[in-house]
Amino acid sequence: MVTKTEETELNQLENQVENGGGGVWEYLCLVRKLKVRRSELVLKHGLSILNDPGKRSALGPDEWTLYEQVAIAAMDCQSLAVAQNCIKVLQKKFPESKRVGKIEALLLEAKGMWEEAEKAYSILLEDNPLDQVIHKRKVAMAKAQGKPSLAIEHLNKYLEVFMADHDAWRELAEIYVSLQMYKQAAFCYEELILSQPTLPLYHLAYAEVLYTIGGHENLIAARKYYASTIDLTGGKSTRALLGICLCGSAIAQLSKGRNKEDKDMAAPELQSLAATALEKEYKQKAPAKLNLLSSALRSLKL
Amino acid sequence: MAEDLVLDTAIRDWVLIPLSVVMVLIGVLRYFVSKLMRSSPTPDAKMVKEGQVVIRARNLKAGANFIPPKSFRARRFYFSNEENGLLHVPKDQAQNPQAQMFSDPNMAMDMMKKNLSMIIPQTLTFAWVNFFFSGFVAAKIPFPLTQRFRSMLQNGIDLSTVDVSYVSSRSWYFLNLFGLRGLFSLILGDENAIDDTQRMMQMGGFGFDASKMCVKRCRLLSHWNEHYYSGFWSSAIDGLSYNQLNKAGAPQGLSSMLCLSKLARTCAVPDTTAYCLKASRRLFHMGSPSNEKDPQEVLHATDK
Numbered sequence: 001m002v003t004k005t006e007e008t009e010l011n012q013l014e015n016q017v018e019n020g021g022g023g024v025w026e027y028l029c030l031v032r033k034l035k036v037r038r039s040e041l042v043l044k045h046g047l048s049i050l051n052d053p054g055k056r057s058a059l060g061p062d063e064w065t066l067y068e069q070v071a072i073a074a075m076d077c078q079s080l081a082v083a084q085n086c087i088k089v090l091q092k093k094f095p096e097s098k099r100v101g102k103i104e105a106l107l108l109e110a111k112g113m114w115e116e117a118e119k120a121y122s123i124l125l126e127d128n129p130l131d132q133v134i135h136k137r138k139v140a141m142a143k144a145q146g147k148p149s150l151a152i153e154h155l156n157k158y159l160e161v162f163m164a165d166h167d168a169w170r171e172l173a174e175i176y177v178s179l180q181m182y183k184q185a186a187f188c189y190e191e192l193i194l195s196q197p198t199l200p201l202y203h204l205a206y207a208e209v210l211y212t213i214g215g216h217e218n219l220i221a222a223r224k225y226y227a228s229t230i231d232l233t234g235g236k237s238t239r240a241l242l243g244i245c246l247c248g249s250a251i252a253q254l255s256k257g258r259n260k261e262d263k264d265m266a267a268p269e270l271q272s273l274a275a276t277a278l279e280k281e282y283k284q285k286a287p288a289k290l291n292l293l294s295s296a297l298r299s300l301k302l
Numbered sequence: 303m304a305e306d307l308v309l310d311t312a313i314r315d316w317v318l319i320p321l322s323v324v325m326v327l328i329g330v331l332r333y334f335v336s337k338l339m340r341s342s343p344t345p346d347a348k349m350v351k352e353g354q355v356v357i358r359a360r361n362l363k364a365g366a367n368f369i370p371p372k373s374f375r376a377r378r379f380y381f382s383n384e385e386n387g388l389l390h391v392p393k394d395q396a397q398n399p400q401a402q403m404f405s406d407p408n409m410a411m412d413m414m415k416k417n418l419s420m421i422i423p424q425t426l427t428f429a430w431v432n433f434f435f436s437g438f439v440a441a442k443i444p445f446p447l448t449q450r451f452r453s454m455l456q457n458g459i460d461l462s463t464v465d466v467s468y469v470s471s472r473s474w475y476f477l478n479l480f481g482l483r484g485l486f487s488l489i490l491g492d493e494n495a496i497d498d499t500q501r502m503m504q505m506g507g508f509g510f511d512a513s514k515m516c517v518k519r520c521r522l523l524s525h526w527n528e529h530y531y532s533g534f535w536s537s538a539i540d541g542l543s544y545n546q547l548n549k550a551g552a553p554q555g556l557s558s559m560l561c562l563s564k565l566a567r568t569c570a571v572p573d574t575t576a577y578c579l580k581a582s583r584r585l586f587h588m589g590s591p592s593n594e595k596d597p598q599e600v601l602h603a604t605d606k
Binding site: 161163165194197221 | 358365
């Protein structure tokens with residue numbers, strides 16, 4: 001995850017670069033280090049450096065890393081000719097390189113030639129069966145071709161070996177949610193919460209999946225996780241506040257016909273407090289929609 | 303005799319400084335040679351998997367409070383199951399790491415290379431120092447030493463009446479050996495600091511042994527009780543909500559909601575009920591500064 005200081009630095013450099021100031025090379029290095037996806041800017045400014053022979057030779061051995069970065073950015077922006085040129089230069093310099101081979105296979109993927117890309121990746125995998133990047137590219141290909149079940153299969157195999165890779169778990173959770181396989185998605189989100197318990201994003205997502213699955217226990221758990229999201233974000237998460245109100249009314253609906261023994265006492269206070277907080281926030285940020293909110297909240301309170 | 307010996311400055315010029323320079327140069331040379339000879343380790347699939355499993359199990363133990371009890375138990379079973387749990391290594395399979403190390407030719411070669419690159423320059427330099435720079439006093443150590451150090455530090459000096467603080471060049475060699483680590487990390491970059499002392503210590507340990515870690519994790523997990531902390535959390539939440547409620551000027555709605563959300567987060571349902579009862583009653587007493595009661599008193603008052 002990118003920290004706040006890094007984010008401000010990145011934005012500052014971006015503004016500087018866009019408005020004609022110097023610092024292009026530092027910007028590109030920072031983008032590469034943080035692995036953020038700023039393909040258009042990288043393409044534009046990277047090309048400006050590469051096309052200028054003076055600046056290019058000033059880079060020294062970093063020139064090739066820049067070629068690689070610009071090639072990938074070009075593929076992201078679908079300017080395949082630029083990418084092809086960069087790759088040709090790299091191939092001339094490093095003929096038998098695996099790293100260049102990866103970028104070539106990426107180009108095949110970008111052009112949409114799936115079988116050739118698949119073959120290229122399998123060849124690369126034979127040399128190095130434990131290469132994480134190539135495994136992930138295969139998953140991405142399956143996803144791009146619109147075969148989510150195949151993507152799930154690849155991801156599961158990948159996770160059997162590399163089970164501490166939280167990015168992969170996150171991707172798997174999102175695919176499951178898109179396929180409406182909520183129980184499996186819940187499992188993935190649990191893994192994510194285990195690895196990074198202080199990140200409110202995962203608590204929120206888990207709460208939403210639990211709420212979607214439904215059922216009394218799940219709704220109570222969902223409310224707990226919405227509450228923990230509010231805890232972790234210091235009360236700023238509007239979505240979690242709404243979630244609590246919805247959960248409260250759903251639980252009340254479910255437990256109408258039930259035995260009052262396991263009715264939890266937290267319900268009324270929590271819901272009313274969440275509603276008050278929500279109204280306060282709306283008053284501050286979107287006063288026009290306050291009426292909508294109030295009527296919605298009133299209809300929830302059964 | 304406690305007289306001060308006057309040492310010739312030529313000793314400094316021709317012994318101390320050249321010895322240090324030579325050692326620095328040899329260190330740099332060794333660094334480049336090791337870089338050339340280093341073979342990139344092909345990661346073994348089994349080792350990678352075991353490493354990742356240990357990380358995941360560690361996360362499970364650390365974050366046990368954050369997931370529902372059922373899922374924690376399911377994962378614990380998955381890891382420490384008797385038949386096919388991931389971390390469970392049956393007793394006969396837990397190999398002696400030493401035996402494993404020597405049976406694997408690659409690792410033996412790697413270790414030999416590492417040791418050789420350290421032993422040979424050391425031996426050569428030591429022999430060179432002894433040959434050229436022995437038989438005279440090289441330096442004076444600024445603090446007094448006992449007589450025990452005489453044999454170690456005054457090797458070439460055959461006078462037994464010389465103060466032990468006057469040492470031969472062998473001790474200068476040893477001083478440089480252990481002290482140039484900082485200089486190397488400056489010159490060669492942080493990761494590549496050649497540290498003989500660290501290498502010598504590493505010779506004792508035989509590298510990452512995943513199977514032993516797995517066994518340890520398995521035992522830890524099977525004894526881990528996810529409700530271990532619930533008692534602690536209860537008392538923590540008690541104090542916390544009390545503090546928040548009595549804090550002057552705190553935005554009351556939000557803070558009380560925060561503390562209620564913390565209550566709602568506790569895993570055990572029966573505790574939640576009791577807490578929410580107490581909390582709601584406390585909430586109604588909130589805001590009246592004259593009610594600076596002892597929390598225990600308040601609790602007992604509401605329980606009546």
